Amino acid sequence: MNAAINLRRIGLPRLIVHLSVLLICILWLIPTIGILVTSLREPGQIASSGWWTAFTGAAETSAARLGEPSTARQDGPNFVISGSVFDGSQEGAKKGAVRAFGTKVAAPTEFTAGNPADIGDGETLTVNEDGSYVYSKNAPFSDKRGKRVYLSIAQPASFTLDNYRTVLTSQGIGQAFVNSLTVAIPATIIPILISAFAAYALSWMHFPGRAIIIAVVVGLIVVPLQMSLIPLLKMYNEIGAFFGIASRSYVGIWLAHAAFGMPLAIYLLRNYIAGLPKEVIESARVDGASDFEIFVRIVLPLSFPALASFSIFQFLWTWNDLLVAMVFLGTGKDQLVLTGALNALLGSMGGKWEILTASAFITIIVPIIVFFALQRYLVRGLLAGSVKGG
Incomplete structure (x- = not known):
């Protein structure tokens, strides 16, 4: 009787939605759990049985x-x-x-x-x-x-950290981890800062050609990085030679990731900022606040969910990138990012599943931490940016 009352109170459609979301989460978690468990097993057990038998022997x-x-x-x-x-x-x-x-x-x-x-x-x-x-x-x-x-x-069930020791003590992995952080963090912050200014201007500042700029930004979202990578590199080398910037430097990869991340960032932030209460902006202007003061003191704090949403996507893209890093940084031991160093490691140990899974989990552990740290803002920022407009 109580179960029937609770079911009517929740509603069947809502219950179906909750169960569907739970099922999707489980399906997404199973491969990650499998990678983690396999990375902690010994080679003989990996070869003889699946990871789901790890806890029972x-x-x-x-x-x-x-x-x-x-x-x-x-x-x-x-x-x-x-x-x-x-x-x-x-x-x-x-x-x-x-x-x-x-x-x-x-x-x-x-x-x-x-x-x-x-x-x-x-x-x-x-x-x-x-x-x-x-x-x-x-x-x-x-x-x-x-x-x-x-x-x-x-x-019997047994686990070991030797697989992680093998990966982490391999030559160049520590430097590659630092290189990945050096690439990913600035390549996430730079487009957010520039896009936030641009999104505010396109939302609350009136000037000729604003609609055309918005249309161009939306169109740039569909341009793949790979299609323009070679012209971009050629242009960067020419500009770098003129200003005396080394062709293999972090500046190039920061600018490349920032350029291709800004269209989506501007689109998300512009839709979110345009949906902020108009009365708050106008009241600040009446009180004599400048556009910069309104942006820093009012818009940025209110736009944190949208900023966090884009930060997750941009960090994941830059952290997992291999192509752009190899093009703009090179393939030397001191230049490789983590994905490149692990790719080289797997080339020499490709038949060892324990090394494969340990390497994969090391690669995803930082994005997982970033995602769970900001995930409560993700859905709120994306939904707000998708339904609000101005």
């Missing part, structure tokens, strides 16, 4: 070598070798509970642990869960070395 395939024929003892008509597959002196496997074993790499779970297995040629092998084994033959052993067996071993 996993079956890991391993190999071990039995005792040498010289250690065999005669037991009636049979010759017997015994020991433990976990004995390191015999190329032992990693310790755990043996679930199954086999004599072929393609079939490591052919026989169940604890049960005698007929492996042909009069040979019988029994491997118990604790790793002890009995290997017998109805004739003397002819092999020069101990027989190799393959094991399916249940490993």
